[in-house]
Structure formats: C-alpha cells, structure tokens
Amino acid sequence: xxxxxxxxxxxxxxxxxxxxxxxxxxxxxxNVLSLTSNSxxxxxxHTLGKLSSLVEFYLNGNQLExxxxxxxxxxxxxxxxxxxxxxxxxxxxxxxxxxxxxxxNLSIDNNxxxxxxxxxxxxASMLEIVQLSENFFSGVIPKCLGATMKSLSALLLSYNQLExxx
Numbered sequence: 514x515x516x517x518x519x520x521x522x523x524x525x526x527x528x529x530x531x532x533x534x535x536x537x538x539x540x541x542x543x544n545v546l547s548l549t550s551n552s553x554x555x556x557x558x559h560t561l562g563k564l565s566s567l568v569e570f571y572l573n574g575n576q577l578e579x580x581x582x583x584x585x586x587x588x589x590x591x592x593x594x595x596x597x598x599x600x601x602x603x604x605x606x607x608x609x610x611x612x613x614x615x616x617x618n619l620s621i622d623n624n625x626x627x628x629x630x631x632x633x634x635x636x637a638s639m640l641e642i643v644q645l646s647e648n649f650f651s652g653v654i655p656k657c658l659g660a661t662m663k664s665l666s667a668l669l670l671s672y673n674q675l676e677x678x679x
Contacts, residue, residue, distance in 0.1 A: 518542060525549035525571065532556075538563040549595075550574040557601075559584045569593040573620065577601055586612040595620040597644060604628030610636035622646040622669060630655055630675070639664055647672040
C-alpha cells in the first residue's frame with residue numbers, strides 16, 4: 514500500500530525475521546522508526562539514509578550485522594539513535610557529533626564497534642545519554658566528554674579497551 518504520509522512506524526517486540534526492507538527508505542515523512550526486539554538479520558540498508566525527517570531511530574535487540582552505512586549519518590534532526598544489542602561492527606563516523614547536532618541519546622552498546630570514540634561527539638551538546646559499553650573501542654577517551662557537556666547524565670564506557678590521559 515501507499516504509506517507515504519506515515520509519521521511513525523513502531524513494530525517493536527514482534528516476531529519479525531529477515532532483513533530490513535530497503536523500501537522503508539521511501540517513507541520520507543517518518544519521524545519515528547522502531548524495529549526493536551525482533552529477529553531481524555542482515556545489514557542496515559543504506560536507503561534508510563533518505564529518512565531525513567527522522568527524530569527517533571531504534572533498531573536495538575536484533576541480529577543486525579555490518580557497519581552503519583554512511584547515508585544514515587544524514588539524519589540532522591535525529592535525537593535518539595539506538596542500535597544496541599546487535600552484531601554491528603566497524604568504526605563509527607569521525608563526524609558523528611557534527612552530523613547529529615540535536616542528538617540526546619546515543620545507545621550503541623553491546624555490538625562489535627571498534628576504533629576510537631570521535632572527538633566530534635563533544636559537538637553534540639544536547640547529549641544526555643551515551644552508551645558505548647561492551648564494544649571494542651580503543652584509544653583515549655575524549656577529554657571533552659563530561660567536561661563541556663552540561664546535559665550529559667549517563668556516560669557508559671565499560672568493557673572496551675579505552676584509556677585516559679591527564
């Protein structure tokens with residue numbers, strides 16, 4: 514059917530299987546996408562990057578693999594980005610904090626992400642929750658995390674390979 518005027522799609526906690534349909538990227542008025550707690554597999558389709566009105570993005574609790582496609586970093590109005598509890602991997606974008614200026618909740622814990630935590634995360638000045646635990650992040654924790662981020666109430670970095678410097 515024609516769902517072109519759909520603003521929210523919430524199908525969390527069902528028995529959905531298979532991959533995320535690429536056609537979801539055609540729902541260009543969508544503000545909320547929640548596919549949480551299903552049995553979805555495969556990768557995040559690059560076509561989701563066309564959802565330029567997206568404010569809340571929930572893919573947590575599935576069996577998704579691969580990296581976050583670069584197109585997904587086009588959600589400039591995004592406030593919640595939650596992909597925790599999957600098998601996602603690769604580094605996260607160096608420009609993450611610049612691409613999501615309104616981000617309040619970044620929940621990417623319990624995956625296989627690696628590389629460093631981008632300094633640009635500190636530019637997302639509205640961040641309240643940062644959950645990066647149980648990944649393979651390494652390197653130095655950016656000093657600005659906590660120091661300049663007045664809205665930050667939770668910073669979860671456990672079970673990585675991070676280090677701190679004075």
